[in-house]
Amino acid sequence: MIICLLLFALLIIILGYGVLLFLPVSSRQPALALSFALGGGLITFQLFVARFYLHLNLGYWSLYLIIAEAIALFVWHFYRRSLVWPAFWSRPNNLLDSILTGALFLAGGLSLLRVFARPLIDYDALGVWSRRVQILYYHQSDLFNSASSVFWSMLAKPNYPWHLSLLAWLQTQVTGQFSISLINFLPWCYYLGLISTVYALVKEKLSRSWSLFLALLIATMPLVFQHSYSFYADLPLAFYLGASLLVWRRWLVNLNKADLCLAAALAGFALTVKSEAIFFVGPFVALTLLWLWKQSLLKAQARSLALLGPGLLWLIWLALQHLGVSNVAAGLGWHPEVLSKIRDAFFVAQSWQLWWYLVLVMLVLTWRNLINDKLFIFSATWFILSFGCFLILYCFTETYLYALDDTAFSRNLLLFLPLSASLLSDALSSWFNKS
Amino acid sequence: MLSQLAQRTFFNINIFTPEYLFGTYPATVVLALLFVSLIVATYFIGLDLKHKNTLLTIFMMVSAPFLWAFFFQLSSTLPADLKASSAPTDENLRDSFCQMDKTQNLGGIYCAMGHFLIEVTDLVPADAPTKLLFDPSLSNYSNHYLYGRLNLVNDINQAKYLVIFSPRRNWSLSESGNFSLDQDGRMQDYGRWKQVATYHPQILILERL
Numbered sequence: 105m106i107i108c109l110l111l112f113a114l115l116i117i118i119l120g121y122g123v124l125l126f127l128p129v130s131s132r133q134p135a136l137a138l139s140f141a142l143g144g145g146l147i148t149f150q151l152f153v154a155r156f157y158l159h160l161n162l163g164y165w166s167l168y169l170i171i172a173e174a175i176a177l178f179v180w181h182f183y184r185r186s187l188v189w190p191a192f193w194s195r196p197n198n199l200l201d202s203i204l205t206g207a208l209f210l211a212g213g214l215s216l217l218r219v220f221a222r223p224l225i226d227y228d229a230l231g232v233w234s235r236r237v238q239i240l241y242y243h244q245s246d247l248f249n250s251a252s253s254v255f256w257s258m259l260a261k262p263n264y265p266w267h268l269s270l271l272a273w274l275q276t277q278v279t280g281q282f283s284i285s286l287i288n289f290l291p292w293c294y295y296l297g298l299i300s301t302v303y304a305l306v307k308e309k310l311s312r313s314w315s316l317f318l319a320l321l322i323a324t325m326p327l328v329f330q331h332s333y334s335f336y337a338d339l340p341l342a343f344y345l346g347a348s349l350l351v352w353r354r355w356l357v358n359l360n361k362a363d364l365c366l367a368a369a370l371a372g373f374a375l376t377v378k379s380e381a382i383f384f385v386g387p388f389v390a391l392t393l394l395w396l397w398k399q400s401l402l403k404a405q406a407r408s409l410a411l412l413g414p415g416l417l418w419l420i421w422l423a424l425q426h427l428g429v430s431n432v433a434a435g436l437g438w439h440p441e442v443l444s445k446i447r448d449a450f451f452v453a454q455s456w457q458l459w460w461y462l463v464l465v466m467l468v469l470t471w472r473n474l475i476n477d478k479l480f481i482f483s484a485t486w487f488i489l490s491f492g493c494f495l496i497l498y499c500f501t502e503t504y505l506y507a508l509d510d511t512a513f514s515r516n517l518l519l520f521l522p523l524s525a526s527l528l529s530d531a532l533s534s535w536f537n538k539s
Numbered sequence: 540m541l542s543q544l545a546q547r548t549f550f551n552i553n554i555f556t557p558e559y560l561f562g563t564y565p566a567t568v569v570l571a572l573l574f575v576s577l578i579v580a581t582y583f584i585g586l587d588l589k590h591k592n593t594l595l596t597i598f599m600m601v602s603a604p605f606l607w608a609f610f611f612q613l614s615s616t617l618p619a620d621l622k623a624s625s626a627p628t629d630e631n632l633r634d635s636f637c638q639m640d641k642t643q644n645l646g647g648i649y650c651a652m653g654h655f656l657i658e659v660t661d662l663v664p665a666d667a668p669t670k671l672l673f674d675p676s677l678s679n680y681s682n683h684y685l686y687g688r689l690n691l692v693n694d695i696n697q698a699k700y701l702v703i704f705s706p707r708r709n710w711s712l713s714e715s716g717n718f719s720l721d722q723d724g725r726m727q728d729y730g731r732w733k734q735v736a737t738y739h740p741q742i743l744i745l746e747r748l
Contacts, residue, residue: 320606457567461571
């Protein structure tokens with residue numbers, strides 16, 4: 105079974121890497137994580153179009169199609185002599201790096217053990233995400249049978265995207281079974297992806313030791329670890345946002361069109377993971393357009409944002425079904441009582457250990473240098489705009505109830521980990537470089 | 540510290556509640572104060588905070604208790620996790636529900652449901668039309684775990700089997716086997732049934748006569 109799971113992950117990575125090879129070498133790191141993000145996004149985009157737009161029954165043909173695509177891409181690169189094997193691993197160069205790398209591997213291994221040892225019992229994972237996989241696996245035709253009790257619009261949160269469930273369905277095709285244990289393998293892959301992305305984000309500015317250490321802090325956050333073996337969409341979304349942020353920050357510096365294309369595609373895939381992505385993709389588009397305008401590159405590069413397409417196609421489908429992205433009950437009001445809950449979620453709860461304190465203290469210590477750092481200003485603005493959206497949501501709508509009962513807000517903070525890691529790396533970098 | 544990592548709970552997917560040191564002080568706040576104190580102390584001692592290893596050492600020192608707690612707690616569940624990783628999924632599912640029930644003092648209802656969900660599949664034929672009657676708070680679990688394993692139907696009238704796990708008891712079964720269910724405040728009769736298995740007056744499996 106483990107071999108089947110590895111083959112499944114490999115299929116996603118190979119397909120994604122086949123696409124990644126079209127980009128310049130400088131845009132390809134971290135190759136495994138970016139390949140997984142691209143591969144997963146491309147696969148579920150196709151499955152979504154086939155099932156929801158074309159009303160085709162998904163089956164083994166879908167799996168064969170994806171395998172054929174991966175082979176075709178590799179044949180293409182082989183004949184174009186552009187097939188380059190990525191460097192996935194480099195030896196740690198001192199004892200500290202070795203220890204930190206070992207600790208990261210240990211955290212990943214312990215999480216994998218829990219994938220197999222702890223079957224899914226989390227309420228929303230069962231009711232929303234895994235339920236969809238079951239229906240796709242057992243009675244797919246019922247999904248579009250309005251007389252059926254599992255008709256898509258009768259399911260819990262019908263306006264939530266299908267990326268995670270479609271990819272898990274593909275896993276069932278590779279493993280040949282639906283299992284409430286094996287289904288947690290996918291979150292584990294995203295966990296590794298998130299760690300790699302954070303490592304790469306920090307590595308752009310800091311030493312390897314710092315990058316490994318901050319990646320270890322993220323990997324051992326209790327809430328992140330819990331999500332690494334729980335079939336929820338928050339961790340996958342954090343991964344897609346992190347991957348998009350990583351490439352977008354590169355683009356802010358080099359203005360390479362390929363990087364913008366990749367960042368936009370990853371942001372587009374983020375929209376197909378969970379509705380909350382809209383709070384991040386909106387600011388992403390606005391800030392990108394602003395930077396293009398300032399650099400007089402609007403005409404030359406704005407079209408790259410068309411690669412948000414996969415996400416837009418999901419939004420169009422929602423609109424065609426007369427559904428919005430919001431699950432918020434009607435009614436506006438001012439709910440200041442959530443503010444103390446928000447403070448506690450950041451700074452008192454055990455979910456993030458010391459992370460937000462480290463970020464805050466370093467920002468306070470370095471803000472004078474950071475206000476001249478373009479990369480920091482753009483990343484911080486993205487953070488503020490996205491967080492502002494959540495703040496408005498929790499302070500002024502009925503969603504405040506989910507902050508009061510600790511069922512959603514803390515989980516939402518998971519999505520801010522890559523952004524906060526980039527801010528922390530900017531702060532630390534400016535701290536060390538200050539004269 | 541971090542004992543929540545060793546347990547199964549409902550809420551850990553949303554939040555890890557604060558852990559307290561010396562009774563009342565949240566561990567995160569205590570170590571954050573230590574972090575700030577170390578930075579201030581380093582400044583006064585005259586150590587070069589700009590040197591990358593000085594700050595990294597401080598970061599590591601204040602994070603060490605959490606990293607230690609993380610790996611310590613996971614190592615405490617390692618033998619159980621290793622054993623469970625090779626055990627049948629159904630067995631792990633039952634144990635998970637029982638653990639969660641015990642940790643959160645839920646009165647045994649989830650533990651009982653875990654056992655029941657597994658036994659039902661042995662007693663009810665997979666292809667027989669079956670209606671589940673679980674309390675609303677539990678139906679999410681029953682619908683998920685029995686979907687694909689039983690032929691579930693929505694309408695009792697179409698069902699050959701009735702699987703009941705309903706401590707709320709909005710139904711009644713007469714001695715002669717007549718089953719009636721509360722529908723909007725009115726008891727509606729659904730014909731005669733025989734008991735296939737009874738675990739508890741509110742946990743039973745019926746077959747239509």
